[in-house]
Amino acid sequence: xxxxxxxxxxxxxxxxxxxxxYDKGRIEDVELKVLEDSRFFESILKGHKYDELPLVASRxxxxxxxxxxxxxxxxxxxxxxxxxxxxxxxxxxxxxxxxLIQSHVLHxxxxxxxxxxxxxxxxxxxxxxREDIETxxxxxxxxxxxxxxxxxxxxxxxxxVVGGFSKVPTPEQLETLLDDFKACEKDSLYxxxxxxSLSYPHFEHQTSYYALHDENLLGDSxxxxxDGTLTSFPHDFETxxxxxxxxxxxxxFVVSKGKSYSVGPQARLNVCWDLLDEKSKKxxxxxxxxxSPFENLIGQAFELASQAKRARSLIERLLQKxxxxxxxxxxxxxxxxGIGVLEAPRGLLFHKFAFDRNGHCTYVDIVGPTSQNLQxxxxxxxxxxxxxxxxxxxxxxxxxxKLIRAFDPCISCAVVS
Amino acid sequence: MKKIxxxxxxxxxxxxxxxxxxxxxxxxxxxxxxxxxxxxxRILDGLDVQSFHLVKEINxxxxxxxxFVEGAITSKKGIETLREIxxxxxxxxxxxxxxxxGGVPAMRNFIQSEAxxxxxxxxxxxxxxxxxxxxxxxxxxxxxxxxxxIKKREFVDFMEHFTKGxxxxxxxxxxxxxxxxxxxxxxxxxxxECLGAVTHGGCGALxxxxxxxxxxxxxxxxxxxxxGEIKLFQKFGLSEEDIHNRLNLFxxxx
Numbered sequence: 188x189x190x191x192x193x194x195x196x197x198x199x200x201x202x203x204x205x206x207x208x209y210d211k212g213r214i215e216d217v218e219l220k221v222l223e224d225s226r227f228f229e230s231i232l233k234g235h236k237y238d239e240l241p242l243v244a245s246r247x248x249x250x251x252x253x254x255x256x257x258x259x260x261x262x263x264x265x266x267x268x269x270x271x272x273x274x275x276x277x278x279x280x281x282x283x284x285x286x287l288i289q290s291h292v293l294h295x296x297x298x299x300x301x302x303x304x305x306x307x308x309x310x311x312x313x314x315x316x317r318e319d320i321e322t323x324x325x326x327x328x329x330x331x332x333x334x335x336x337x338x339x340x341x342x343x344x345x346x347x348v349v350g351g352f353s354k355v356p357t358p359e360q361l362e363t364l365l366d367d368f369k370a371c372e373k374d375s376l377y378x379x380x381x382x383x384s385l386s387y388p389h390f391e392h393q394t395s396y397y398a399l400h401d402e403n404l405l406g407d408s409x410x411x412x413x414d415g416t417l418t419s420f421p422h423d424f425e426t427x428x429x430x431x432x433x434x435x436x437x438x439x440f441v442v443s444k445g446k447s448y449s450v451g452p453q454a455r456l457n458v459c460w461d462l463l464d465e466k467s468k469k470x471x472x473x474x475x476x477x478x479s480p481f482e483n484l485i486g487q488a489f490e491l492a493s494q495a496k497r498a499r500s501l502i503e504r505l506l507q508k509x510x511x512x513x514x515x516x517x518x519x520x521x522x523x524x525g526i527g528v529l530e531a532p533r534g535l536l537f538h539k540f541a542f543d544r545n546g547h548c549t550y551v552d553i554v555g556p557t558s559q560n561l562q563x564x565x566x567x568x569x570x571x572x573x574x575x576x577x578x579x580x581x582x583x584x585x586x587x588x589k590l591i592r593a594f595d596p597c598i599s600c601a602v603v604s
Numbered sequence: 605m606k607k608i609x610x611x612x613x614x615x616x617x618x619x620x621x622x623x624x625x626x627x628x629x630x631x632x633x634x635x636x637x638x639x640x641x642x643x644x645x646r647i648l649d650g651l652d653v654q655s656f657h658l659v660k661e662i663n664x665x666x667x668x669x670x671x672f673v674e675g676a677i678t679s680k681k682g683i684e685t686l687r688e689i690x691x692x693x694x695x696x697x698x699x700x701x702x703x704x705x706g707g708v709p710a711m712r713n714f715i716q717s718e719a720x721x722x723x724x725x726x727x728x729x730x731x732x733x734x735x736x737x738x739x740x741x742x743x744x745x746x747x748x749x750x751x752x753x754i755k756k757r758e759f760v761d762f763m764e765h766f767t768k769g770x771x772x773x774x775x776x777x778x779x780x781x782x783x784x785x786x787x788x789x790x791x792x793x794x795x796x797e798c799l800g801a802v803t804h805g806g807c808g809a810l811x812x813x814x815x816x817x818x819x820x821x822x823x824x825x826x827x828x829x830x831x832g833e834i835k836l837f838q839k840f841g842l843s844e845e846d847i848h849n850r851l852n853l854f855x856x857x858x
Binding site: 193194197198200201202224225226227230231234235236241242243246248249250252293297298301307308309310313314320324326327330331339340341342343346353354383410468502587599 | 628629631632633634635637640642645648649651655656659660661662663678679682707708709711712714715733735752753777785796810811814815819830845846849850853854
């Protein structure tokens with residue numbers, strides 16, 4: 188048997204390779220190899236005062252920095268018993284929606300679409316597919332405007348702090364955002380139609396789906412499993428989810444009671460199916476529960492529209508009364524433990540911290556979406572191979588790359604420990 | 605302004621400059637910042653991009669007129685790859701604070717060695733880890749583009765001049781200089797531990813203008829009076845450990 192390593196997989200976040208084992212010229216086995224160097228976030232955060240945690244945690248991932256900052260803040264507030272105001276909650280949700288738009292648009296148009304239009308990069312594609320690219324640029328600008336208006340900057344936001352915001356947008360800025368959302372409505376619908384109409388490889392996989400049972404990405408602490416259990420989210424999420432390491436890989440692999448599961452847009456749709464109105468279900472026109480990882484892409488495109496709709500109503504509510512711009516209340520650290528759970532663009536994200544009585548961090552556990560999907564991705568790769576052994580090798584390899592991209596992996600995020 | 609000759613090997617009559625974008629240990633937030641720019645498709649169109657993993661399927665290690673390196677160097681393998689990139693590049697840019705100073709990844713250098721060993725060597729994970737540092741530790745760097753993440757405006761400016769064969773001069777003052785010019789209320793005067801006085805400007809004093817203290821993400825200026833800053837923070841009541849942590853978020857200062 189000979190082993191061939193493909194060059195690092197392009198058009199995904201972070202560094203990973205595919206390892207292919209050939210037997211007599213035929214592909215016998217495939218494996219995803221994480222190449223990222225260890226990042227030690229759980230160790231480096233220890234000893235730091237609580238107010239530095241969100242800004243360091245945001246550096247876990249440049250593609251979903253808002254999600255990491257917000258999860259850290261939620262965990263700290265949970266530990267210290269801080270209840271953020273409604274205004275803060277709404278602004279945070281808006282920030283999360285902006286981050287989701289940025290992340291989904293980059294992934295769909297820059298990383299994925301070239302796979303289905305016969306181009307090798309967005310640069311090649313940009314010269315010929317003008318309408319697609321113009322749509323992507325407008326949506327990208329929308330995400331940028333939301334995150335920088337609320338967060339102060341579009342990667343690693345600065346204004347979001349424990350207790351609230353250091354600065355809030357003016358009514359004029361919010362009005363402009365509302366106009367931008369209205370102007371981009373046709374673009375999100377265009378995206379949904381485009382990504383629903385692509386011909387994805389035929390592939391299904393049986394697994395469990397975990398997500399917050401809430402259309403609010405930062406929703407309440409209820410999470411749900413598609414195996415039928417609906418459970419109030421426990422402080423000891425480690426009893427549900429276990430992190431383990433594999434020899435020769437720097438990534439964190441997370442399973443639930445020994446079994447793989449899946450998180451992300453497809454999981455969100457599966458888990459929140461009962462929350463969707465009839466019109467949305469009809470628009471989606473998909474078999475519930477969805478079983479193909481490629482439906483993640485349709486799910487992302489759907490969320491561009493559905494989350495934008497939520498954002499518009501949030502802005503309308505925020506405009507009803509002047510924003511207070513109050514500095515966060517006085518924060519009293521105490522010896523405590525807290526968790527922050529939310530839906531990052533790629534799926535469930537958990538931050539758990541413990542503090543000493545002065546607010547110095549003594550314990551960290553971070554579980555990101557890609558770590559939770561890694562085991563499922565590996566299983567999907569092998570299954571895909573089994574189902575497609577009759578295809579020529581180069582077609583199998585291209586199918587495997589498409590399959591990996593469908594999960595929107597963020598390898599940096601998977602290497603946190 | 606300094607003029608830069610193009611590489612003879614890569615030049616043809618109407619060719620665009622060849623370029624490569626590389627990434628080591630970090631969050632990829634600087635590359636994401638590039639992709640989130642409105643101008644990015646136009647800028648990439650003006651280059652002959654030979655390597656850019658985040659967006660391109662076929663990536664070549666060829667000769668580069670211009671190479672951008674993002675991320676900190678954290679392994680022996682990384683040092684080798686970096687040296688190869690340097691050798692093949694006419695002009696090398698350290699893209700963002702990780703590449704300039706080690707950034708957040710360099711916080712690992714303070715973990716007690718026992719803990720580090722546990723994480724690194726347990727499960728056979730990456731035994732070739734080295735002290736995390738910026739790329740300037742190992743190769744010559746032609747331009748340091750600071751910031752966590754980089755400032756879009758600086759990148760666009762840099763590219764506009766580069767294509768004309770010129771290199772811009774980075775802003776030389778501190779964050780404090782820019783903050784005063786913007787008329788922001790001084791955070792230090794409110795006894796908030798801001799590091800703007802010792803930090804490289806060029807960000808337009810973004811954080812202080814959002815009521816957030818400067819955290820030294822663009823690294824210390826040559827004239828930085830670190831001792832004075834430490835004394836001031838002690839006066840604010842910060843412990844030695846807290847001051848150490850605050851100063852070392854983006855660069856190993858001590």
